[in-house]
Amino acid sequence: MIGDFIGGNAILLALAGFIILSIFLGVRIVPQSEKHVVERFGRLRAVLGPGINFIVPFLDVVRHKISILERQLPNALQDAITADNVLVKVETSVFYRIIEPEKTVYRIRDVDAAIATTVAGIVRSEIGVMELDEVQSNRAQLISKVREQVAAMVDDWGIEVTRAEILDVNLDEATRAAMLQQLNAERARRAQVTEAEGKKRAVELAADAELYAAEQQAKAKRIMAEAEAFSTNVIAEAIAKNGLEAAQYQIALRQVEALSEVGKGDGKQTILLPASALEAFSDAFAMLRGIGK
Incomplete structure (x- = not known):
């Protein structure tokens, strides 16, 4: 009786152990960062993804646990x-x-x-x-x-x-040294080109300045020529209108201007004039006074 009871309990315990072991072997929880490769009798059976998975106990075996992280x-x-x-x-x-x-x-x-x-x-x-x-x-x-x-x-x-x-x-060191030498040569060449371009630009600016000065001088001479031509036309019209007196007036005016220029100085110079020049100046002053009246 007692032996039968012990034998029956042993069978139940063995059965319970078998069930627990089967559950333990048949249920597989795979982490999110892994995949499990399952084999059955040495051949690929399945690939288990993250989460709860079920396999056949004692037949299926998880042979490889592979991380899928980078x-x-x-x-x-x-x-x-x-x-x-x-x-x-x-x-x-x-x-x-x-x-x-x-x-x-x-x-x-x-x-x-x-x-x-x-x-x-x-x-x-x-x-x-x-x-x-x-x-x-x-x-x-x-x-x-x-x-x-x-x-x-x-x-x-x-x-x-x-x-x-x-x-x-x-x-390698040899190639690096050669490239450095080439780089220095290229920098020197660029510096020379920059210097040459600067000199060329300076020459161009100087030429432009000289051309501008020449143009301004030509413009000034043209203006002076136009002014003289205008003055000559005015004198010609005056002579044509007033005759000889207008011409004598212009001559007398030029003589007075010449005397004024001669008299400019620091006061130490001595001016010698012939008698005929003094008479001409006297006539000029007299004419000017007469015209002024």
Whole structure:
């Protein structure tokens, strides 16, 4: 009786343990940042997404737990030779995430190493068809090409390349020294060109100034000539209207002006005039007084 009771309880306990173990093995809670790969008898059975999932206990086994978070490969340096035979060291950085774990776990063993090797080969290939100046100036275009080719090649591995960056392009010391020398020569050439252009501009401005001065002098002479012509016309009209007296008046006026110019000075000079000149001045003053009256 007691033995039957103990035997019955043992069976119930074994059954309860089996049920608990089955539930424990059959219910799988997958975190949001992971996907689980399930196998049955060594073959792919299913890929469990985030949340509560159910599998067949004792038959299905969670063989791989894959993180789907974005990952970054360690920064890598690789040598490359440009189309103009310049050796450069390229530093790259790659970010990726696994989107199809069933491909990743069954098609590639070391994901990080495979991606790093792929990126190195693509970078060398792209830089090999570009000259050094193009590599330096068209880095954005180079990065775009590298990203596209890497994304296409890792697609079979169930991987998405989110970013592929070329952080730096380093030159060897000899090339750097040659480029520095070339840069200094270019700066010296630009300085010489700037100085030459400045001298040329100065000469042009001086020529413009001389031309302006000549134009102003010509303009002044033209104005003086016009004034003299006008004066001559006035005198001619006066002579035509008043006859000889107008001419004598103009002569007397010029004689008085000449005497005034001769008399200008510091008072120390001595002026000698012939008697005929004094008589001419007397006649001029007399004529002026007469005309004034």
